[in-house]
Structures are given as structure tokens and as C-alpha cells.
Amino acid sequence: MPLLKNEAIIKELYTRVEGEDTLPDRGAVLVDLARWQADRSALIARGSEIGVRLTSAEAPEAIADDLSQLSLVALEFPAFTDGRAYSYARLLRERYGFQGEVRAVGDVLLEQLHFMHRSGFDCFEFSSDQPEEDWIIAQADMKVWYQPTGDKRPTATQLRRR
Amino acid sequence: MQQVVIANRLTDGVVVFLGRNRCWVESLDDCPPTEQTDEASALLALGVKAEEEQEIVGPDLIEVASHQGTLVPVKMREAMRARGPSTRTDLGKQAGN
Amino acid sequence: MYEYDEFDADFVNQRALQFGRQVESRLSGKLSEDQFRPIRLMNGLYLQLHAYMLRVNVPYGCLNSAQMRKLAHIARVYDKDYGHLTTRQNMQFNWIKLSDMPEILLELASVEMHGIQSSGNCIRNITADEYAGVAAEEIEDPRVYCELLRQWSSLHPEFSFLPRKFKIAVTGSEKDRAVVKAHDIGLRLHRNENGEEGFEVFVGGGLGRTPFIGKSIRAFLPTEHVLSYCEAILRVYNQLGRRDNKYKARIKILVHEMGSEAFSELVEKEWAEIKQGALALPQAEIERVREFFAPPAYEALPEEDPDFEAQRKAEPGFALWARQQLAAHKRAGYAIVNVSCSPVGKPPGDISSAQMEGFADLADTYNFGEMRVTHNQNLVLTDVRKRDLFDLWKKLVALGLATANHGLIGDTICCPGLDYCALATARSIPLAEKISERFADPERQAEIGEIYLNMSGCINACGHHHVGNIGIVGVDKKNTELYQLMLGGSAEEDASLGKILGPGFDEDGIVDAVETVINIYIDMREPNEKFIETYRRLGPEPFKDRLYGAPA
Numbered sequence A: 001m002p003l004l005k006n007e008a009i010i011k012e013l014y015t016r017v018e019g020e021d022t023l024p025d026r027g028a029v030l031v032d033l034a035r036w037q038a039d040r041s042a043l044i045a046r047g048s049e050i051g052v053r054l055t056s057a058e059a060p061e062a063i064a065d066d067l068s069q070l071s072l073v074a075l076e077f078p079a080f081t082d083g084r085a086y087s088y089a090r091l092l093r094e095r096y097g098f099q100g101e102v103r104a105v106g107d108v109l110l111e112q113l114h115f116m117h118r119s120g121f122d123c124f125e126f127s128s129d130q131p132e133e134d135w136i137i138a139q140a141d142m143k144v145w146y147q148p149t150g151d152k153r154p155t156a157t158q159l160r161r162r
Numbered sequence B: 001m002q003q004v005v006i007a008n009r010l011t012d013g014v015v016v017f018l019g020r021n022r023c024w025v026e027s028l029d030d031c032p033p034t035e036q037t038d039e040a041s042a043l044l045a046l047g048v049k050a051e052e053e054q055e056i057v058g059p060d061l062i063e064v065a066s067h068q069g070t071l072v073p074v075k076m077r078e079a080m081r082a083r084g085p086s087t088r089t090d091l092g093k094q095a096g097n
Numbered sequence C: 001m002y003e004y005d006e007f008d009a010d011f012v013n014q015r016a017l018q019f020g021r022q023v024e025s026r027l028s029g030k031l032s033e034d035q036f037r038p039i040r041l042m043n044g045l046y047l048q049l050h051a052y053m054l055r056v057n058v059p060y061g062c063l064n065s066a067q068m069r070k071l072a073h074i075a076r077v078y079d080k081d082y083g084h085l086t087t088r089q090n091m092q093f094n095w096i097k098l099s100d101m102p103e104i105l106l107e108l109a110s111v112e113m114h115g116i117q118s119s120g121n122c123i124r125n126i127t128a129d130e131y132a133g134v135a136a137e138e139i140e141d142p143r144v145y146c147e148l149l150r151q152w153s154s155l156h157p158e159f160s161f162l163p164r165k166f167k168i169a170v171t172g173s174e175k176d177r178a179v180v181k182a183h184d185i186g187l188r189l190h191r192n193e194n195g196e197e198g199f200e201v202f203v204g205g206g207l208g209r210t211p212f213i214g215k216s217i218r219a220f221l222p223t224e225h226v227l228s229y230c231e232a233i234l235r236v237y238n239q240l241g242r243r244d245n246k247y248k249a250r251i252k253i254l255v256h257e258m259g260s261e262a263f264s265e266l267v268e269k270e271w272a273e274i275k276q277g278a279l280a281l282p283q284a285e286i287e288r289v290r291e292f293f294a295p296p297a298y299e300a301l302p303e304e305d306p307d308f309e310a311q312r313k314a315e316p317g318f319a320l321w322a323r324q325q326l327a328a329h330k331r332a333g334y335a336i337v338n339v340s341c342s343p344v345g346k347p348p349g350d351i352s353s354a355q356m357e358g359f360a361d362l363a364d365t366y367n368f369g370e371m372r373v374t375h376n377q378n379l380v381l382t383d384v385r386k387r388d389l390f391d392l393w394k395k396l397v398a399l400g401l402a403t404a405n406h407g408l409i410g411d412t413i414c415c416p417g418l419d420y421c422a423l424a425t426a427r428s429i430p431l432a433e434k435i436s437e438r439f440a441d442p443e444r445q446a447e448i449g450e451i452y453l454n455m456s457g458c459i460n461a462c463g464h465h466h467v468g469n470i471g472i473v474g475v476d477k478k479n480t481e482l483y484q485l486m487l488g489g490s491a492e493e494d495a496s497l498g499k500i501l502g503p504g505f506d507e508d509g510i511v512d513a514v515e516t517v518i519n520i521y522i523d524m525r526e527p528n529e530k531f532i533e534t535y536r537r538l539g540p541e542p543f544k545d546r547l548y549g550a551p552a
């Protein structure tokens, strides 16, 4: 599935290591929360970039103290109607100050991209035959926002005060 | 048991039935019911296909019965859809608008 | 009334155009119905029994005459010439075409209206006391905060895919006309011992399948924190609310299952993190919004108007109407006018486009061009000079809007039920019509006195049946409509939930049963005792005994 970041398709740098699968010899990996918690030191000792994938039932509080070790947090949308990860993304960015990549995975649709971006996601794994165009469409719709979020788009309230 | 396929038309939401020649019609009168279960499933499959083709929404098999010479859905809810609101008999299919 | 500036105007316009694009995607097949449904719901568009239904937000019930004329126009051009006032202070249209929607939304945007979040699992239209700003006993005008909440909740990126819908109500009065304890969040504006303004915060109220009265989780929240506190509540709910079962997904279940104390601890903890952040409201912003709700140019008038007194004596119909429909205004010489949209034998809350237009004219002539929609599916003119009441009444009579049944049994709350609603299990409108016909005599209604009769066509309780003094809910028993009767609910400060009395009745049986209940009340009430007071004193037994026969 294509990965979209900063308005362009990017190459996947991380090898997805599911469950207890063996780690590749080298290179960035994306592991589940349980694997990270079990194999933390081994993963760090590899010296490559580490990403952790959280299900929608796993709040980022579980990795809040580990974020300096991580370069990617992938948050799962099991269905696009399950909106827990919007809160998780905001917490990662605004509460825990995570600067790495926050990636939306799972049931990711054009119509949700804008909300996701506003909540702090900067990378999107979604099935589309024209992801870059979809991104432009999704960003073009709304240009006024009322909520101050970590994305720093100026809100209507802030603009009024200027 | 006599059955027909009911749905709402995508563009305007109007209640339609899968009628003669596999066309979607607005009146139950133009809609011969089937008594065969496999034919019913085939009709419903046509409905599902029509939904995928953006023609209708929510295809469903419903039971109908003959009542004073005309077909009427057995369930109250579907009867309401086939007729129009009971409190506004000037509106909907019953009023021809 | 709040007026859009360029930002608000752009916002609704962009949203309307966006929906146009989405409708196109739907019609071309880029979006499946499953993908499109949440999108159309978040723009107020349902698919009901006969057609699409559009719910237009009336923010906290406030409407101006230009908006009302636009609603009339939409009813006439795109629908079947009428609209329906809902129990959430909105207006809905029953016969909308999907293909007309982009155009309709642009029409609405032109008068600062929209259907954004009038449905879907998001924060719905904020509701408020319909007398906000004018009630004699009001502590503070809640509309300022309703507007701030409206903006904050509009397309909130974090809270647009909640476990379930989310409703917020605000009141600033001792008398609760906003039913704050039956909402996901209820906010009661009051003053503390130091005279500062703040909110008492209730959470986890709601009707539907599992009704609960909201629990107070904070006695005093300084007003500048209202957005951050709501954000904290929503953030806890968004993460912890149940998503495994639609019927257990409302915040009331979460609050109930974890206990309101544990819930409030989580909220306080979250709030402590964000209260000093960007959501804290500067006093200047509160004042900026408050200016929109500044009182209109009232005249200095004596409290009593001699002509009004004389006209009442001369015209019994007017006297009856005035006795029933007026409420005390905070300014001398003015009155609040309740306009009933539940005429005898007609669907409660339905209003024709001609009535909408006529009413908009009356608002211009007598009420500074504004009006309100109430959760009782009625309309209100908030600022009428007493000396204008007689003229106003005559014109309301001509419009068919002068029924004198405010707070009486004829003024039922009634959801659309099986005549329109795809979720219904039974009809409700025909019952409301029959009951209002049974009690059509205004003298009899007046003799019965204050009573609230609410009915719904299914357990979802859009007709608020649990908090009606008499509540009726329709169920489907083997393809026949059956109606259950409950007594003892109240939607006011002393909110309580009604209890089912016994086995259900058929359509005629339930009308008789209501009459029996009323007769028992009349027999057994003490002087000046309202129905709810008599019921609370006696309990359900006398009613049960007469309806179902005394136990042997």
C-alpha cells in the first residue's frame, strides 16, 4: 500500500516484524507494543531505527517514556469509524512531545486525512490509486479551523485577535 | 410466501421495487412477486449489484400479500414505505406525488 | 444573535462545497454507501423510510427572520412545503433529494445555516434554554457559551469519530428548560458565593434504551475553562467509551460502569494537563461574543399595559391564549410569547412554509427580527411589548399558530415515529393527534393544568418519553403497534425518569388509558397540586389499580 508523507509518496523504510517473528539482521523495524516491551534492549542494541505499532486499544501512555528511542509510532484504525487514534496522535504530539513520524495505518480514507493531519499524523498508509491527488483534495476542502491543535494551523479565534 | 425487493433510489431516496424486466419501479403494482426462494435470492443479488452500481441503496427482500386485489407489504414498516405517511395521506405514493 | 464573520462564513461555504464534491464521489461510485453514510450524516442527511431527510441546525434554538424565510424556501422548492421542528431545537425536512443537497447547503450557507453535525457520532448541535437572555429568573445568558462551544465543536478533528453521538445542553436559569440532566454533558450556569460565574457540570445523562439522569461531576467550573473541560471529558470518552456494542457506546454507560467519581478523576487529571493551554478563554473573547447577545433596543415601559388588560377582558379567546402562552420577561412591559406548533389533531412540530414566512414577518414586526425553537417543538418570540400582544395574537390566529396549550396535555412532545423514521417500531404522530383531540376542550385542558406528555415511536426516545410526566413508547408486538405507558418522569430541575406501569395498550386503548390516568389525578389531587406532584405523593399504585384492576 502506498505511503504518503509531506505530500509525496515515500518508500517504506521499516520492515514490519509481526508478533514474535525474527528480527532482520539490520535496518529499521516496526514492531508491536508487546514485542517492544519484551525485547526493548535487544531492539535498541541493533542500532537501527525503531517503530512501534499500537492497536486502537493501546494508548500511547504505554510508550510515553520510551519515545526518545523511537522514530515512528504507527496508530491503527481498525475501521475508519474507530476514532481513538485521533486522541492518541494528539497526545503523542502535544502531551509527550513526540517529534518522529506518526503514521496512520488500517482503514485510512481520503475523507479522514484532514482530521488525521490536524491531530498530528504526518504519514498515511492508504489504498488509493492516486494518493497524491487525494491528499490535495483532502487538504483543499477546509481552510478555516476552530480548534487549536498541535498542527499549529491558526484558528479562526486566533486570526480574529490579530 | 410472496416476496419482492425494496430499496431507496440513490439520487433522490424514493422507495423503489424491483419490478418487471428487472427495472426499478416506484409502485408495487408494477412488481410481480416471487414465491420461489431461489428466485428471491436471485432478485436480491440483482439488488446488491444495483447498489454497487450506484443505482439504489439498501436492497431488501420483503414479504407482500394480496389485499383487496392489490399487493401490500406484510410488515407495517414496509407498508408505510409503499404508501406514504399515514398522517399525511396527501403525500407520498398514496397521493401520487 | 451571533452573526458570522468572514471566518464563519468561509467555514460553512467550504463545508457545503466539500459536501458537493462528496456527493459527486458517491454518485460516481468513488465512495461506497458504507463510506458515504458517516459523511452524509455529519452533514445532517439521513435516509429514512420515504426519502432522504435533512436536519438543519438551529444553533441553541436561535433563528432570525431571514433564516426562517430561507427554511420556508427550502421547504417549498426542495421538499413538500413543510418542515418539522425537532426535540433538539432543529428543523428537518422529510423529502429531500440527494442530488439537490449541494445546492441546498449553499442556500443555507447564504443565511449562516448548515446541517453540520446534526447527526453522526460527533458533537451535535448545542441546545439551550429557549428563554435564554430574557427569562425573568435567569442568572446569566447561556448563549455566549453555547456559541463558543458551537465553534469549538465544529469539525473537531479529534472528536468526529466518537463511539456514539454526543449532546451538550446549557442553561443559565434556576428553572431548567434545557433538560441538562438528560444530556451527555449538561452545563448549568450559576454564580458562586463570591459572585463569580461558573458552571455546574453534569455528565452521563441520556434517554434511549438505557436512560440515566446526569451526574454532577463538578460543582463550579470557572467559565473561561468551559472548552478545556469539555475537551477533557470528550478525550476520556473518545478513548474509553465502548466501541464493541452500539447500545453501550454512549458516555452514560461509561460513567455508569466506572462510576461517576472514577470518571471525574480521569477528567480532572486530563483537564489539569490542558487547562492552561490554548483552549483557555481570554476574557476579551468572552466579551466579544457576549456583545452579539446584547439586549435589543428595549423601550422603557410600565410593567402593566392598560390596553392589554382591557383587550383580555373584551376577548375571551385572547385572554385564554394570553393566560397560557405568556411567560415573565426580565424587562418591564415586555412578555415572552410561546407559540404552539401542536394544534389539535395535527402532527406536533410540523410547520408549513406559509406559516414559516408569516411567522418571520411577525418576528420582524414585533420581535426585533428574531425567534427561538424549543425542545418542545414550538416557537418563541422573546421580546414582545405587552401592548402589541393583541395584534400579534390576531395574526397568529390567522396563521393557525394561536393554539393555547403551552405546558398542557395538548402540547405533546412527539417524535416522527413510523410515519417517517427508519428506526421506528410504531407510529407516534397519530397518537399525539388523537390525544390532543380527546382533550381538545381548552377549559378541560386548563382544568387539568400543567402536565407534560411525551411520546416516542421506539426505545431511542427522541420524543423524550422517559422524562414526560406521562410517557408513551411504541413497540412492535407481532407486527401490531403496542404502546407502553409510563408515569412520573420530569425534565426539569427535579429531573426524574418515568416508570412503566404495566402491559401495553393498543392505539385506542392507550388514549383511553391516558384519560383514565388524568381522571384519577383529578379525583385525587390536592388543591393546586400539579400532576407530577400528585404522582410523587401517591406513587403508581392507584393508577395501576384502576388501569389493570386491583390485585386480589
Ligand code: SF4
Pocket: C415, C416, C417, C418, C421, C422, C423, C424, C425, C456, C457, C458, C459, C460, C461, C462, C463
Ligand atoms: S424515537 Fe425512535 S421512532 Fe422516534 S424518531 Fe427516534 S428513532 Fe425514530
